[in-house]
Amino acid sequence: MTAYLITSVSVVGAAPTDLLIRDGVIAEVGPGLTAPDATVVDGTGLVALPGLVDLHTHLREPGREDAETVESGSRAAALGGYTAVCAMANTSPVADTAGVVEQVWRLGREAALVDVQPIGAVTVGLAGERLAELGAMADSAARVRIFSDDGHCVADPKLMRRALEYVKAFDGIIAQHAEEPRLTEGAQMHEGEVSTRLGLIGWPAVAEEAIIARDVLLAEHVGSRLHVCHVSTAGSVEVLRQAKARGVRVTAEVTPHHLLLTDERAETYDPVYKVNPPLRTAADIAALRAALADGVIDVIATDHAPHAVEDKECEWAYARPGMLGLETALSIALDVLGPEWDLIAERMSRTPARIAGLTGHGVDPAPGVPANLTLIDPAAHRTIEPAELASRSRNTPYARMTLPGRIVATFLRGEPTVLDGKAVK
Ligand code: DOR
Secondary structure (H helix, E strand, O other): OOOEEEEEEEEOOOOOEEEEEEOOEEEEEEOOOOOOOOEEEEOOOOEEEEOEEEEEEOOOOOOOOOOOOHHHHHHHHHHOOEEEEEEOOOOOOOOOOHHHHHHHHHHHHHHOOOEEEEOEOOEHHHOOOOEOOHHHHHHOOOOOOEEOOOOOOOOOHHHHHHHHHHHHOOOOEEEEOOOOHHHHOOOOEEOOHHHHHHOOOEEOHHHHHHHHHHHHHHHHHHOOEEEEOOOOOHHHHHHHHHHHHOOOOEEEEEOHHHHHOEHHHHHHOOHHHOOOOOOEOHHHHHHHHHHHHHOOOOEEOOOEOOOOHHHHOOOHHHOOOOEOOOOOHHHHHHHHHOOOHHHHHHHHHHHHHHHHOOOOOOOOOOOOOEOOEEEEEEEEEEEOOHHHOOOOOOOOOOOOOEEEEEEEEEEEOOEEEEEOOEEOO
């Protein structure tokens, strides 16, 4: 294994120091290190963070390899500074058996660009009728600990209760896509002033808030772990705040796009802005940002949702919901939070790694720690060109926007997956 000496790098915003990586771990940390056999990476002006961890990625394999594969999504992740991603279960076939989650896990190992941790479906075929083989997925080589029907809500309260009870035995988590389906029938965008003006059927905030309120009560009753995917409204934040104050075992994520973009984007009728849950209002964004700062929201997760051209470049009503996220998330976080490196490390690496139980990830560089880290140039700016993204899909809402920050290098267990801003393989 090659040794790497990263010189004069700021570790999570601290004064510059050197990092020596050897045999997959951080061997030494301190100023003025020398290692004649090591490849030197000049870290001047760069910030080192523990490798980012995404709790919510759609890799589309098996089934929609035209939109993304485990390999292309892993490369996008590495370029975005990630060393681990949790792959959502809404593939085709659905990841609702030990066989499918093991397939995704194995493809991740073969690509070897990030650690791919499969998420298992809660219900068979995401149909919301019968529990999937949660135990078999947990016992499989993929060692699944998070289960989600993301894309669909586990709407049946009895099934949700059973799922929470089942995973409690192995300290698993049910990650809920909170959307009361009866309240969102036919919905195209956030229900509010803009939807009224455009004449599009609205997706009311209460459809999210009602499910979160129900589920925190169920999680409290069962004493099990609940994670809330892509929180998007100010009201949801208040429900979560109260639940956390009572000690409910609930965690929550917010996406970069829900921290930045409002429902006014729908005025363009450009389906690149169609997403589920939908883009909300400026007041929601303000509440989400405050919750991210004070910890009511634990994590920034991308909800990276690649879609083929024919599923996005069509009429708004026919377009699939979802946006790319892996290659731009850190830049959006930097834009939204500023150079608050400790907070960024907490929300994008340490906490998601802890929630997912990914040992060796989310740990700040220190002697003996696995060398999973990313180097960022915070002073750089880049203009997002969809054609240059590593994802197989092009549905980024940030096309031609100039964003702060550039990922210079990413290391997975001591081996670079990205160097000089380029994928190594
Ligand atoms: O916008 C979304 N896209 N929201 C989801 O919950 C699912 C995702 C997808 O799979 O495309």
